[in-house]
Amino acid sequence: MFPKTNIEEKLETYRQRRIAKNEVLEDVHNILAKNELERQHIKSRLNASEPAENFLDRKQLDPKKVFHLQEIHKICVDYRLRFLDARFFKGTVPEEAITKIRELEAKYATTLGSFKILAPAKLLKLENADDPLLFVPLSNEHFYLIHKWGNDLHPLRKWLMWPFKNFENIIATIFVLSIALTALTPMQAFTKSAVTQTEYLLMFLFMFKSVAGLVLFYGFAKGKNFNEAIWNSKYYNA
Numbered sequence: 398m399f400p401k402t403n404i405e406e407k408l409e410t411y412r413q414r415r416i417a418k419n420e421v422l423e424d425v426h427n428i429l430a431k432n433e434l435e436r437q438h439i440k441s442r443l444n445a446s447e448p449a450e451n452f453l454d455r456k457q458l459d460p461k462k463v464f465h466l467q468e469i470h471k472i473c474v475d476y477r478l479r480f481l482d483a484r485f486f487k488g489t490v491p492e493e494a495i496t497k498i499r500e501l502e503a504k505y506a507t508t509l510g511s512f513k514i515l516a517p518a519k520l521l522k523l524e525n526a527d528d529p530l531l532f533v534p535l536s537n538e539h540f541y542l543i544h545k546w547g548n549d550l551h552p553l554r555k556w557l558m559w560p561f562k563n564f565e566n567i568i569a570t571i572f573v574l575s576i577a578l579t580a581l582t583p584m585q586a587f588t589k590s591a592v593t594q595t596e597y598l599l600m601f602l603f604m605f606k607s608v609a610g611l612v613l614f615y616g617f618a619k620g621k622n623f624n625e626a627i628w629n630s631k632y633y634n635a
Contacts (some may be wrong), residue, residue, distance in 0.1 A: 412518035439498050442510050443483045443490060449510025451533055453501070453541065464532070464543040469540065473628035476550060477558040480628060482570045485521045486529060494531050494544035501533075501543070509533050513540060518548075518627075561591065571612060575605040 442449070455463060473480050483490070502509055516519065529547055532540040542573070551557075579601040585606035597613035 399502050435494075435499060436495050439495050440490070442508075443486075443512050445510060446482070446484055447510075449508075451511065451535060452507050453505055453509075453533075453535055455539070457505075457534055460543055463535065464540050464542060466538040466540070469532075470628060473515070474562055474624040475555050477517070477554075477624050478515055478563055478628065479521055480513060480515050481521055483531065486516065488515045488520055488529065488547075489543050490531065491544070494546065497544050498533075505525045507512075509527050512543075557601070558624065561621075564623065567612065567623075571605060571608050575601055575608050578604045578608070597632075 398621065432559050443592050449549065469480050472478065479485075498509060501507075511534050513532040515532065520529055531543045532546045533543055560567050579597060582600055582604075584596060
């Protein structure tokens, strides 16, 4: 009633299954190896210093992620950030960013380079003179935002960095701070007679010179400069 089992045929069947399974595993291995090789090439391009020309059709890109150099300059000046080549970034670029670069390259059949990073100076390896953004240049003045990671900036960072935007801002800050210190100073401790406006004016001038002296000493000692001058500088003492 039942056909006899041919052991040779069964062996042949098992061999075919094993070969098919091995072929599938080999294909998967090859795909993973190719994927890893492409990712390593992207990482090497992130650290490359040679300029590269990118061929991306801006009409097909997400317009919300295309930014002009003037906009990047303004955000750097307002929040005291740096906009430098990605090779200066001392952190680890997340795998999600690498994936997005691969997707862009596959979509437009191109190879990208000359990546840029927008981040606070503490996240960059600067040469001696809380949220990175990865860009790729489209032209001399337009950049495409690929990926953002890390923590957002402190909500008060813009105001805390306002005095360092330019020379006028630091003078205005010193002026206001001197007025506040003069108002808090117990003038009665310096004179037994009634305090006059002249004495307040002299105290204000003293405070102004003292605060200005401290600011100048700190600035020269640390080699600091204004936001307008350092936004695209690769030197840490700038």
